Amino acid sequence: MNHRGILKGAERKEINWRKTKLGEPFRDVLNEFRENVMNRSDFDATSLLQFGLFMATAIINILKESEKILGQEGQKVVFEALIKTGYDIGTQIVKNVEVPHDISDIELMSYLATIINTQAWTSIEDPKIDSEHKCSFDIIWCPLQRIYKAFDCRVQRYLVQGIINAFKDSNLLKSDYQIEFKSTIPSGADVCSFSIRKKEEGEPDIWAEYSKDLAEKALK
Numbered sequence: 001m002n003h004r005g006i007l008k009g010a011e012r013k014e015i016n017w018r019k020t021k022l023g024e025p026f027r028d029v030l031n032e033f034r035e036n037v038m039n040r041s042d043f044d045a046t047s048l049l050q051f052g053l054f055m056a057t058a059i060i061n062i063l064k065e066s067e068k069i070l071g072q073e074g075q076k077v078v079f080e081a082l083i084k085t086g087y088d089i090g091t092q093i094v095k096n097v098e099v100p101h102d103i104s105d106i107e108l109m110s111y112l113a114t115i116i117n118t119q120a121w122t123s124i125e126d127p128k129i130d131s132e133h134k135c136s137f138d139i140i141w142c143p144l145q146r147i148y149k150a151f152d153c154r155v156q157r158y159l160v161q162g163i164i165n166a167f168k169d170s171n172l173l174k175s176d177y178q179i180e181f182k183s184t185i186p187s188g189a190d191v192c193s194f195s196i197r198k199k200e201e202g203e204p205d206i207w208a209e210y211s212k213d214l215a216e217k218a219l220k
Contacts, residue, residue, distance in 0.1 A: 005141075094172050110127055126139075157207065178198075
């Protein structure tokens with residue numbers, strides 16, 4: 001695992017990666033952290049993982065209790081809050097961007113996915129640009145992979161939906177995209193594998209449709 005994939009701040013092999021500047025979520029807070037906390041001799045970086053797992057566990061428990069006690073209405077409230085949170089992160093990512101004139105839409109989409117995966121999710125990502133219409137990535141390690149069950153990962157779907165909505169509203173990308181997962185670590189796979197391709201005209205949104213199916217399943 002240590003020799004595969006990239007983390008936040010690492011270089012991708014594409015030349016345009018170095019020429020592309022995307023936003024960093026919570027930049028001001030991170031700068032304060034770098035200045036006042038990160039270099040302290042008594043700081044243990046694993047405490048950030050503990051905090052993140054604490055918050056992630058709280059989110060899934062909030063969703064489950066809302067569904068159990070309030071049913072569909074409670075579920076809807078949590079989903080809308082997750083989408084709103086994702087939208088805010090997506091907006092920060094596309095703020096004050098700089099992209100080279102010759103970058104392709106699928107290449108930019110792949111870079112945006114890398115920012116999401118390595119920054120918002122603190123994951124180890126192995127990204128690929130497969131063709132002019134498709135890109136993909138494997139998540140080699142995710143901080144939630146040992147505490148979330150496979151069905152719990154549906155929480156991420158609504159955060160991602162909010163991020164996608166922000167990207168669409170920014171008009172940064174010229175095309176709409178289909179995002180599909182092929183495998184997940186909590187389901188027993190070695191990696192979480194995702195595929196992103198340009199959406200055909202009139203084609204239903206696979207991500208949103210599957211999210212709807214999972215929501216209905218949870219209430220049953």
